[in-house]
Amino acid sequence: MKILLTGAKIIDPAQKIDADMDVLLENGKIVKIGSDLLKSVKSKDSEKVKIIELAGMVLTPGLIDMHTHLREPGFEYKETVASGAAAAVAGGFTSIACMPNTSPINDNRSITEFIRRKAAEADLANVYPIGAISKNSEGSQLTEFWDLKDAGVVALSDDGKPVMDAALMRRAMEYAFSLELPIISHCEDINLSGGGLMNEGYYSTILGLGGIPSIAEEAMVARDILIAEFTKTCVHIAHVSTEGSVRLVREAKKRGLRVTAETAPHYFTLTDEYLQGYDTNLKVNPPLRSTQDVAAIKEGLADGTLDVIACDHAPHGRTDKELEFEYADNGISGLETSLALSLNLIKEEVLSWPELIAKMSPNPARILNLSKGTLQVGADADITVIDPQLKWTVDVKTFRSRGKNSPFHGRKMQGKAILTIVGGEIKYVLPSLKV
Amino acid sequence: MKLEKKDILGMKDLTVEEINLILETAESFLEISTREIKKVPTLRGKTIINLFYEASTRTRTSFEIAGKRLSADTVNISASTSSVIKGETLIDTARNLEAMNPDVIVIRHSAAGAPHLLASLVKQSIINAGDGAHEHPTQALLDMMTIKEKKGKISGLKVAIVGDITHSRVARSNIYGLSKMGAQVFLAGPATMLPRNIEQMGVKVYNKLEDAIVGADVVMMLRIQLERQKQNIFPSLREYSQHYCLNRSNIKRAKKDVIVMHPGPINRGVEISPDIADDPSYSVILDQVNKGVAVRMALLYLLTGGNE
Numbered sequence: 001m002k003i004l005l006t007g008a009k010i011i012d013p014a015q016k017i018d019a020d021m022d023v024l025l026e027n028g029k030i031v032k033i034g035s036d037l038l039k040s041v042k043s044k045d046s047e048k049v050k051i052i053e054l055a056g057m058v059l060t061p062g063l064i065d066m067h068t069h070l071r072e073p074g075f076e077y078k079e080t081v082a083s084g085a086a087a088a089v090a091g092g093f094t095s096i097a098c099m100p101n102t103s104p105i106n107d108n109r110s111i112t113e114f115i116r117r118k119a120a121e122a123d124l125a126n127v128y129p130i131g132a133i134s135k136n137s138e139g140s141q142l143t144e145f146w147d148l149k150d151a152g153v154v155a156l157s158d159d160g161k162p163v164m165d166a167a168l169m170r171r172a173m174e175y176a177f178s179l180e181l182p183i184i185s186h187c188e189d190i191n192l193s194g195g196g197l198m199n200e201g202y203y204s205t206i207l208g209l210g211g212i213p214s215i216a217e218e219a220m221v222a223r224d225i226l227i228a229e230f231t232k233t234c235v236h237i238a239h240v241s242t243e244g245s246v247r248l249v250r251e252a253k254k255r256g257l258r259v260t261a262e263t264a265p266h267y268f269t270l271t272d273e274y275l276q277g278y279d280t281n282l283k284v285n286p287p288l289r290s291t292q293d294v295a296a297i298k299e300g301l302a303d304g305t306l307d308v309i310a311c312d313h314a315p316h317g318r319t320d321k322e323l324e325f326e327y328a329d330n331g332i333s334g335l336e337t338s339l340a341l342s343l344n345l346i347k348e349e350v351l352s353w354p355e356l357i358a359k360m361s362p363n364p365a366r367i368l369n370l371s372k373g374t375l376q377v378g379a380d381a382d383i384t385v386i387d388p389q390l391k392w393t394v395d396v397k398t399f400r401s402r403g404k405n406s407p408f409h410g411r412k413m414q415g416k417a418i419l420t421i422v423g424g425e426i427k428y429v430l431p432s433l434k435v
Numbered sequence: 436m437k438l439e440k441k442d443i444l445g446m447k448d449l450t451v452e453e454i455n456l457i458l459e460t461a462e463s464f465l466e467i468s469t470r471e472i473k474k475v476p477t478l479r480g481k482t483i484i485n486l487f488y489e490a491s492t493r494t495r496t497s498f499e500i501a502g503k504r505l506s507a508d509t510v511n512i513s514a515s516t517s518s519v520i521k522g523e524t525l526i527d528t529a530r531n532l533e534a535m536n537p538d539v540i541v542i543r544h545s546a547a548g549a550p551h552l553l554a555s556l557v558k559q560s561i562i563n564a565g566d567g568a569h570e571h572p573t574q575a576l577l578d579m580m581t582i583k584e585k586k587g588k589i590s591g592l593k594v595a596i597v598g599d600i601t602h603s604r605v606a607r608s609n610i611y612g613l614s615k616m617g618a619q620v621f622l623a624g625p626a627t628m629l630p631r632n633i634e635q636m637g638v639k640v641y642n643k644l645e646d647a648i649v650g651a652d653v654v655m656m657l658r659i660q661l662e663r664q665k666q667n668i669f670p671s672l673r674e675y676s677q678h679y680c681l682n683r684s685n686i687k688r689a690k691k692d693v694i695v696m697h698p699g700p701i702n703r704g705v706e707i708s709p710d711i712a713d714d715p716s717y718s719v720i721l722d723q724v725n726k727g728v729a730v731r732m733a734l735l736y737l738l739t740g741g742n743e
C-alpha cells in the first residue's frame with residue numbers, strides 16, 4: 001500500500017531538511033520526498049494511495065530510544081516486549097533497544113532470539129536487544145559477543161550492574177570493538193554509591209536518605225574514557241546525570257576520542273529537591289541531581305557533548321513502588337512522556353528542532369549501527385508525526401506500558417506524537433485523529 | 436489554642452507557636468507522673484497503637500506509659516523490618532490497623548519517610564517515633580523541654596551537638612527545633628560523620644569537639660553505633676573516644692553551668708566519661724527521660740483533640 005503524508009513540516013537532520021514537504025511511502029520504504037507530491041499522486045493513482053493531511057504537524061524520521069527495559073522474560077508483570085513496544089509507538093518511537101537485565105539475563109543467543117520473536121509477534125516497534133557484557137551480568141566472565149551479535153544484539157551492556165572490574169571492561173571494549181559492537185556503560189562505582197538512595201547533597205542530608213555522590217558516576221566515566229583512549233576503541237556512556245560527567249565527555253570529545261553519551265528527560269527536567277515527599281516514583285538510578293547538574297546537562301545537550309536523549313524506560317509494578325522509599329525499585333516508566341519532555345528543550349531554546357530530532361533518531365541509529373534515522377529515498381519507512389501544539393495531561397491510566405510508575409502523572413504537557421509509522425505501516429494513531 | 440495538625444512527622448513541619456503549645460502542655464502534664472495514682476481519665480476510650488519496626492526500649496516504653504497515664508488503651512506491635520520486606524507491606528499493615536479504628540498510630544521505622552507514607556494512607560494521627568536518619572521529633576521536643584526547664588529559655592543559647600550527625604535523626608530534629616526557637620546550633624564530628632551541605636541548615640560546623648563546645652550552654656552527645664565502624668566512618672572506638680569523649684578536662688571550655696545531654700543509650704567512656712554522665716551538676720540525661728513521658732502525653736492529648 002502507498003501512503004502519502006502531505007502538508008507537514010519535515011525535519012530530517014541527516015539530509016539537513018527543515019521545510020514543508022510531502023513524503024510518499026510504498027512497500028515499507030520511503031519512495032519519494034519533495035514539494036507538492038499531492039498533485040502528481042492525485043492525477044495518477046489516487047485510489048491506491050492513502051493520503052494523510054498533516055498541516056501544522058512536524059514529520060521526522062522515526063524516533064529511536066536506545067535505552068529501555070522491557071522486563072521479558074522474567075518480570076512480565078512489569079512489562080512485556082509487546083506492552084513495551086506498544087508504549088514505544090504511542091510515545092512516537094519506531095525503534096527501541098532493550099537492556100539485558102531480564103530474568104534470565106540476556107547473556108546468550110536463546111534469550112536474544114526469544115526477545116526478537118516476541119517483538120516480531122507484537123509487530124509494533126522495531127525492538128533491538130542489547131546483550132550482557134558479562135555472564136549473568138556478574139562482572140567476571142565475558143559473554144559470547146560474536147554469538148550474541150549473530151543472534152541480533154546491537155550493543156552490549158551490564159546496565160544496572162556496572163562493570164566494576166576495569167580489566168574486564170578493557171577486554172570487553174577491545175573485543176566488542178573488533179566486532180563493531182558498541183559498549184554501553186552504566187557508570188557507577190558501587191563502592192562509592194553503596195547504600196545510597198538519592199543524590200548526595202543538601203536534600204539527602206535533610207531527608208536522612210543515604211547519598212549517592214556524583215563522583216560515583218564520574219569516576220567510572222573517567223575510567224571508561226581512559227580505557228577507550230588507551231585501547232583506541234569506543235564507548236557509549238549511558239544516562240549521564242552530573243555536571244562532572246558532562247565535563248569529562250566534553251573534554252574527551254575535544255581530544256578526538258570516540259566517546260558518545262546520552263541523558264534522559266528526567267535529568268534535564270527534575271532535581272533532587274522534588275524528593276521531599278519521599279515519592280518513590282522519583283527514585284531512579286542514577287538519582288535526580290541538583291539544579292546545577294540540570295543546567296550542565298542542558299549545556300551538554302546544546303553544545304553536542306550529549307549525543308542522545310534516551311528515556312531509560314524502567315517500568316515497575318505497584319508492588320515494586322508502593323513501599324518505603326528505601327525498599328522501592330529504581331526507575332521511571334518513560335516511553336510515553338519522553339518526547340513531550342524533550343520538546344520543552346525547544347521551547348526553552350536549548351535545542352532547535354533539527355538538533356532535538358538528531359538526538360532522538362539519527363544519532364542513536366549511528367551509535368547502534370542501525371540503517372535508520374533518515375527520510376532518505378530508499379530508507380525504511382519509519383516515521384513519527386508530532387503535533388507540536390497539542391496540549392495534554394499525563395495520565396498513567398492511559399499508558400500502554402504496564403509500568404504506571406511516572407513522576408509526571410498529572411503534569412501538563414505540550415506536544416505529542418500523533419502518528420507512528422513503522423516499516424510503512426501505521427502502528428499508532430492518536431485516537432482523536434481520523435486517518 | 437489548638438494543634439491544627441493531623442500528624443507529628445518532624446520538627447521541620449512545626450511552627451514556633453506549635454512547639455510552644457506542645458511544651459506548655461507537656462509542662463502541665465509533668466505533675467501527673469509525680470502523683471501517687473499516676474493516671475487521669477483524659478484519653479479514656481482512645482486507642483493508641485505503638486508500631487515499632489525497630490528495636491527500642493526507651494521510646495516505646497515512654498509512649499506506652501504516656502498513653503496509660505492518660506487512660507488510653509495502648510497496643511504495642513513489634514515487627515522486624517526484614518519480615519516486612521518479605522511479608523506484608525507497610526501499606527497493607529496500615530490499612531489493617533486503620534480498619535481497627537485506633538486514634539493514634541506511633542511508628543518507628545528504620546526507613547526514612549515511612550511515617551510520611553503511613554500518614555498519607557490512613558485517617559488516624561501519626562506520630563513519628565524515629566524514622567531512619569531523618570527525624571525523631573519527640574526526642575527533640577523532650578530535649579527542648581529539658582533545656583527550657585534548666586535554662587529558663589531556649590532563645591539565645593549556644594547548643595553543641597557532637598558525634599555522628601550523618602546517621603542521627605536526633606541531630607536533625609534538634610537542629611530544626613532549636614534553630615526555630617532561637618538557639619544557635621554548633622556541630623562537631625570528623626568529616627565522615629558530617630553530612631554534605633549540613634551548614635545549609637543554619638548551623639556552624641567544626642571537626643574538633645574542643646572548638647564546638649567553647650562557651651556552650653548545652654552539650655548534646657550522640658550515640659556512636661558500633662556497626663558504623665564497618666563503613667569506615669571512624670577507625671576505632673579507641674580513637675573516637677580519645678577525641679570525641681566529653682570529659683572533666685574538655686568540658687571546661689563550655690560555660691560553667693553547661694548541661695550535658697544524651698539521647699541514650701550511652702556508651703560509657705565513649706561519648707561521655709562516666710564521671711560526667713553521673714555528675715548531677717552537668718548531666719541532665721535522666722531529666723530528659725522524665726520529660727519524654729510528659730511530651731508524649733502532650734502530643735497524644737493534643738492530637739486526639741483533648742483540648743477541644
